[in-house]
Amino acid sequence: xxxxxTRFAPSPTGHLHIGGARTAIFNWLLARHFGGRFxxxxxxxxxxxxxxxxxxxxxxSMKWLGLDWDGDLIYQSERFDIYNSxxxxxxxxxxxxxxxxxxxxxxxxxxEARAKGLKPRYNGRCRSRDLGPxxxxxxxxxxxxxxRIVFDDLVKGTVAFDVxxxxxxxxxxxxxxxxxxxxxxxxxxxxxxxxxxxGDDHLSNTPKQIxxxxxxxxxxPRFGHVPMILGPDRKKxxxxxxxxxxxxxxxxxxxxxxxxxYLVRLGWSHGDxxxxxxxxLVEKFGTENLNSSAAGFDPDKLEWLNGHYLRETSPEELAxxxxxxVAAEGFDVDASRLAQLVPLFRERxxxxxxxxxxxxxxxxxxxxxxxxxxAVAKALTEEGRRxxxxxxxxxxxxxxxxxxxxEKAIHDYVEGNGLKFKQVxxxxxxxxxxxxxxxxxxxxxxxxxxDDVLARLDRAVAL
RNA sequence: UGGGAGGUCGUCUAACGGUAGGACGGCGGACUCUGGAUCCGCUGGUGGAGGUUCGAGUCCUCCCCUCCCAGCCA
Numbered sequence: 001x002x003x004x005x006t007r008f009a010p011s012p013t014g015h016l017h018i019g020g021a022r023t024a025i026f027n028w029l030l031a032r033h034f035g036g037r038f039x040x041x042x043x044x045x046x047x048x049x050x051x052x053x054x055x056x057x058x059x060x061s062m063k064w065l066g067l068d069w070d071g072d073l074i075y076q077s078e079r080f081d082i083y084n085s086x087x088x089x090x091x092x093x094x095x096x097x098x099x100x101x102x103x104x105x106x107x108x109x110x111x112e113a114r115a116k117g118l119k120p121r122y123n124g125r126c127r128s129r130d131l132g133p134x135x136x137x138x139x140x141x142x143x144x145x146x147x148r149i150v151f152d153d154l155v156k157g158t159v160a161f162d163v164x165x166x167x168x169x170x171x172x173x174x175x176x177x178x179x180x181x182x183x184x185x186x187x188x189x190x191x192x193x194x195x196x197x198x199g200d201d202h203l204s205n206t207p208k209q210i211x212x213x214x215x216x217x218x219x220x221p222r223f224g225h226v227p228m229i230l231g232p233d234r235k236k237x238x239x240x241x242x243x244x245x246x247x248x249x250x251x252x253x254x255x256x257x258x259x260x261x262y263l264v265r266l267g268w269s270h271g272d273x274x275x276x277x278x279x280x281l282v283e284k285f286g287t288e289n290l291n292s293s294a295a296g297f298d299p300d301k302l303e304w305l306n307g308h309y310l311r312e313t314s315p316e317e318l319a320x321x322x323x324x325x326v327a328a329e330g331f332d333v334d335a336s337r338l339a340q341l342v343p344l345f346r347e348r349x350x351x352x353x354x355x356x357x358x359x360x361x362x363x364x365x366x367x368x369x370x371x372x373x374x375a376v377a378k379a380l381t382e383e384g385r386r387x388x389x390x391x392x393x394x395x396x397x398x399x400x401x402x403x404x405x406x407e408k409a410i411h412d413y414v415e416g417n418g419l420k421f422k423q424v425x426x427x428x429x430x431x432x433x434x435x436x437x438x439x440x441x442x443x444x445x446x447x448x449x450x451d452d453v454l455a456r457l458d459r460a461v462a463l
Numbered sequence: 464u465g466g467g468a469g470g471u472c473g474u475c476u477a478a479c480g481g482u483a484g485g486a487c488g489g490c491g492g493a494c495u496c497u498g499g500a501u502c503c504g505c506u507g508g509u510g511g512a513g514g515u516u517c518g519a520g521u522c523c524u525c526c527c528c529u530c531c532c533a534g535c536c537a
Contacts, residue, residue, distance in 0.1 A: 009537090045536090045537080102535090106534090119533055138535055161467070165467090170534085180536070200467090200469090201531050202537085204466075205537090227469075227531090228531070232473075234528090265486090267475090269475090269476055269477070271476095271485085272484075272486070293468090295476090297475095298475060301488075304487055307500085346500085347498080347499075347501085348499050421496055423496090426496065437497055438498085
């Protein structure tokens with residue numbers, strides 16, 4: 001057992017989005033690569049915004065992605081006593097103090113600083129007043145007056161901050177609840193977390209947290225700050241860029257391995273390789289090739305990758321996966337039937353919703369086939385219907401109704417009438433499936449069976 | 464405004480200071496029914512200006528642009 005411990009610490013204030021998912025994947029891979037532990041911790045210290053429905057959604061998405069965690073799920077809201085005991089220690093050792101300045105007064109200090117072109121922050125008014133506990137009071141860190149904090153970031157290299165830039169952040173709110181920076185330090189230290197991979201929106205929090213590590217006498221973990229995911233236009237990612245929550249990708253018919261592969265490749269590389277199985281990622285992943293510049297989300301590449309995985313999945317597995325999507329279209333089909341269909345149809349879809357859709361004409365009875373008007377106008381002319389009738393007779397006479405037989409029957413009609421396949425096939429195709437597109441005609445016929453095909457051809461002739 | 468992080472084809476990502484390549488996308492071709500599959504080809508880039516060097520995407524300086532932080536949110 002390695003001593004590497006990583007964690008993913010989402011706040012249940014929304015569904016898991018791709019930025020968070022990528023962070024989770026990176027941490028999971030690092031732990032698994034080194035045979036270490038991966039901890040899942042729900043950071044619900046903001047009791048107003050945290051919701052159980054989001055916790056449930058996040059857990060479901062983690063499971064869908066295949067990111068299993070070690071040990072019990074941890075909720076910060078259950079550990080307030082622990083955090084507060086550490087805050088008390090900081091008070092005793094002189095690293096923290098009580099402050100009675102209310103939020104609106106602190107905001108005035110910020111405005112004054114802004115007016116002077118300085119950083120907007122708390123000005124330290126209660127710092128030397130030696131106040132004790134009291135209603136409405138908070139506890140603040142007594143940050144050092146001077147110095148530099150330098151650390152070696154796994155992604156960004158050496159990063160330095162001047163302590164003078166930090167203010168005396170709140171550690172305990174006036175309602176007694178601990179704040180994020182205190183809780184995260186206490187948790188990571190007491191859980192033995194060795195590596196903290198997170199978004200670089202927390203880069204500026206790192207010097208504050210290092211001050212806490214030092215004041216509490218904890219060993220520092222290795223920090224790695226991965227860039228935010230942007231839109232393709234390099235602006236902050238939003239829905240207008242096509243970004244969705246993980247649960248929405250699941251509903252959209254994405255395969256988890258495609259999303260994992262795509263997100264890993266968005267900020268990490270292993271030479272020119274694009275496709276990675278999960279086991280391969282576990283084997284090859286490391287922090288060395290994590291990219292320090294922000295990447296833009298590309299829905300087209302994600303779509304292409306998902307199509308690749310659709311084609312790589314076994315027919316039986318794919319049938320099982322697409323079954324709920326077929327059911328959502330209103331069809332009652334068993335998985336063994338779908339396992340026959342999906343090898344043909346997966347070439348024409350890039351996600352499970354599409355796969356269910358492109359197969360639909362194979363799932364309805366002959367009498368309910370919907371005809372595409374443009375296709376009918378183009379192919380089922382009088383001449384076209386004559387061809388359909390002729391092919392119908394050849395098919396009816398077949399001894400064995402299989403793919404080869406169907407192909408031969410069409411060819412026999414074609415050659416017997418001095419025609420070309422392409423003069424006959426479009427009409428037959430529209431007659432059988434109602435549209436111009438789709439897999440090979442003989443293949444589909446064989447899967448529909450003689451009676452169904454003849455009924456479809458008869459119906460088209462009668463149009 | 465102050466602090467921090469970044470900038471290679473449209474997007475992702477390679478390139479010991481030594482030939483800027485791969486993938487997706489786009490365009491074209493092949494595939495003797497259709498084609499969202501498959502195969503082949505083309506297109507397309509180092510933000511700008513200086514400097515160091517035999518040689519710079521790579522090192523240095525300035526300018527420009529983007530992102531993040533500056534809640535008693537996380």
